[in-house]
Amino acid sequence: MTLLEVDGIDVAYGDVQVIWDVSFSVSEGETVALLGANGAGKTTVLKTICGPLAPSAGTITFHGEPIGDLEQDEVVPKGVTHIPEGRDIFTESTVKENLRLGAYTNPDGMADQFERVYDVFPRLEERRGQQAGTLSGGEQQMLAIGRGLMSDPDLILLDEASLGLAPVLVEDVFDAIERINEEGTTVLLVEQDVNNALHIADRGYVLESGRLTLSGDAADLAEDERVAASYLGG
Template sequence: MTEAARPTLLDVVGIEVRYGAIRALKSVTFNVGEGEIVALLGANGAGKTTTQKTVSGMLRPTTGYVAFDGARIDGIPAHDVIRLGICHVPEGRHVFPRMTVAENLEMGAFRFRDVDKKEFERVLELFPRLRERLKQQAGTLSGGEQQMLAIGRALMGKPRLLLLDEPSMGLAPLVVAQIFEIIKEINASGVTVLLVEQNAAQALALAHRGYVLETGEIVLGGTGQELLADDRVRAAYLGEEIAAS
């Protein structure tokens, strides 16, 4: 397994996660270096979302551990994990539909005493579309706008590590390209990103490194370029037909 080129920010070591009798993760080990974008790839049900939920404290591993910045965080409830600077944009965006766009952004800063006006401005600069809709109920936004709002809301929590779960889901290709561009910008500003994606080609083009999950286990890891060149990845996730060798 490839190691992070920089000091690791997140270490996930041998975690097993169960939903009752079902073992969603068997033994997952990977790491994310400070400042990296790391992509988790895999088919539906491979355990990508479960892995992210375990990092953000929504789920607890039955074995193994999660360490952030060198300290164990598994077992810390989700509402305290965010205080460490781990912000999770869940699958399906989950904006608060009956709150306004502005209120959603303020919710993102809930962990702070006051909303940081500068951060608020910065998010609106990143997503100008949201500025036009500040007073609008979030439930009335389009899918792409809701995704932007969900990411903007997470940024209001001033993340060191941003967990993005399927940001491209259900969005038009043009909007997906826009959102991936913004993820790159966010990363350039110093935020480490753990990205879960089904859209493997685009995710690997963006990510420094990636891991492939299959039925609850990491089966492959490498830099974005390595994985893009890997026959198995090409066959399974990029839809290319490769002659059996």
């Protein structure tokens, strides 16, 4: 069953249009990868889904309900969580406090979600009293994902979760995403790391200069030389 449906969206910053007629869907339980070179418009698409931007044309529906014009604080309670590029954690607060803030729409489920997050990321439980700004890059990424999970989302939007991490941590982060998906959360991810992304994804879409140019099963895209070319071509 379709969870997220993006239908023919255009998106602009002021007068400058950067997304043209983009359509794709994500079904319940899937992991879908949105791929493309730097500047292709991946972050813009995620921000349009989760609230800060609105499409100038087209529609976005979630659970069959239009969400394109909603703000972020209206989208989170509906079950969409966004883990932005660059993590965006509260560096002065502790790990536990960061997680608690992620549950602001879900106070009743907070204890269960703490348990789930600590189960996926035991490292965060060990360091729950530590100031978030003193965590390593990989731990900060785990915290950002963990905080997103605290709202008990149906759909998690992940923007460049592996960027800047050492290879061993990249593997940990992808393992965690895979596990979160196996536990029932649908995932839409944007990644520079195409190989890892297509390894955990069911399907993928390729965005080039604001337009979708290719889509298919992850295994087929992983073999398709046009995917590599789209990264080089920009």
